[in-house]
Amino acid sequence: MLQTQMVSVHQPLSEQAVAVQEALIAAGLETPMVDNGLNDIEKRNKIQAAMCDIMETLGLDLSDDSLCDTPKRIAKMYVDEIFSGLDYRRFPKITAIANKMQSEEMVKVSEISVTSTCEHHFVTIDGTATVAYIPKDQVLGLSKINRLVDFFAQRPQVQERLTQQVLVALQTIVGTDDVAITINATHYCVKARGIRDKTSYTQTSALGGAFKHEPALRAEFFAR
Numbered sequence: 093m094l095q096t097q098m099v100s101v102h103q104p105l106s107e108q109a110v111a112v113q114e115a116l117i118a119a120g121l122e123t124p125m126v127d128n129g130l131n132d133i134e135k136r137n138k139i140q141a142a143m144c145d146i147m148e149t150l151g152l153d154l155s156d157d158s159l160c161d162t163p164k165r166i167a168k169m170y171v172d173e174i175f176s177g178l179d180y181r182r183f184p185k186i187t188a189i190a191n192k193m194q195s196e197e198m199v200k201v202s203e204i205s206v207t208s209t210c211e212h213h214f215v216t217i218d219g220t221a222t223v224a225y226i227p228k229d230q231v232l233g234l235s236k237i238n239r240l241v242d243f244f245a246q247r248p249q250v251q252e253r254l255t256q257q258v259l260v261a262l263q264t265i266v267g268t269d270d271v272a273i274t275i276n277a278t279h280y281c282v283k284a285r286g287i288r289d290k291t292s293y294t295q296t297s298a299l300g301g302a303f304k305h306e307p308a309l310r311a312e313f314f315a316r
């Protein structure tokens with residue numbers, strides 16, 4: 093999970109954040125967003141008021157000591173936690189070092205925890221991601237791959253877009269097309285409501301460069 097992090101409206105975007113945002117827009121993969129000009133405090137206040145309205149509409153007693161702070165908690169959770177990835181000022185600093193060790197084989201990080209939120213129902217998507225790339229001029233700090241996945245997971249998502257966003261972001265940052273990602277996830281909109289299927293899960297993948305075109309590399313990536 094992203095650490096809660098206070099960001100100022102005046103905080104400039106990092107060069108990496110700008111490059112990734114531009115790449116996603118160019119690829120038609122950016123999350124549909126509108127800049128409403130609200131700062132984080134204004135967002136929390138508006139969401140809190142809206143949640144009071146929802147709870148009162150449901151007939152809940154907001155004077156109850158267990159319920160009274162729920163609108164405030166949800167507002168904070170949306171802005172600072174589970175939807176914090178909508179704000180590029182929170183884009184993680186992805187440190188890389190020169191590939192002096194001439195690593196030219198796949199680097200693969202497996203079973204990265206993914207907790208996201210389905211944009212159709214606003215309930216949890218729970219799963220894991222496996223991400224690989226073939227280093228070119230730079231190698232990434234390993235935890236930065238987890239952080240990148242986490243940034244895009246902290247948005248309302250469909251799993252297919254989350255998968256593609258991580259692919260394009262990583263390609264942009266490492267400067268190579270040779271990136272692969274697969275996500276396995278359970279959708280609580282399928283598990284806890286609607287069809288109420290307790291066992292199914294969804295696998296999505298996005299492959300670039302050699303991972304797309306070389307069957308042996310693709311097979312190596314998907315092998316456990």
Ligand SMILES: Nc1nc2c(ncn2[C@@H]2O[C@H](COP(=O)(O)OP(=O)(O)OP(=O)(O)O)[C@@H](O)[C@H]2O)c(=O)[nH]1
Nearest residue numbers: 210211212213249250251252279281282285286287
């Ligand atoms: N492709 C895709 N679909 C998703 C994802 N998350 C949720 N959905 C689906 O979005 C669809 C929305 O369908 P609707 O018919 O508008 O919504 P609904 O009436 O709540 O549908 P049910 O879930 O079947 O009850 C559902 O089939 C969800 O399972 C996702 O990450 N990717």
Ligand SMILES: [Zn+2]
Nearest residue numbers: 210212213281
């Ligand atoms: Zn859903």
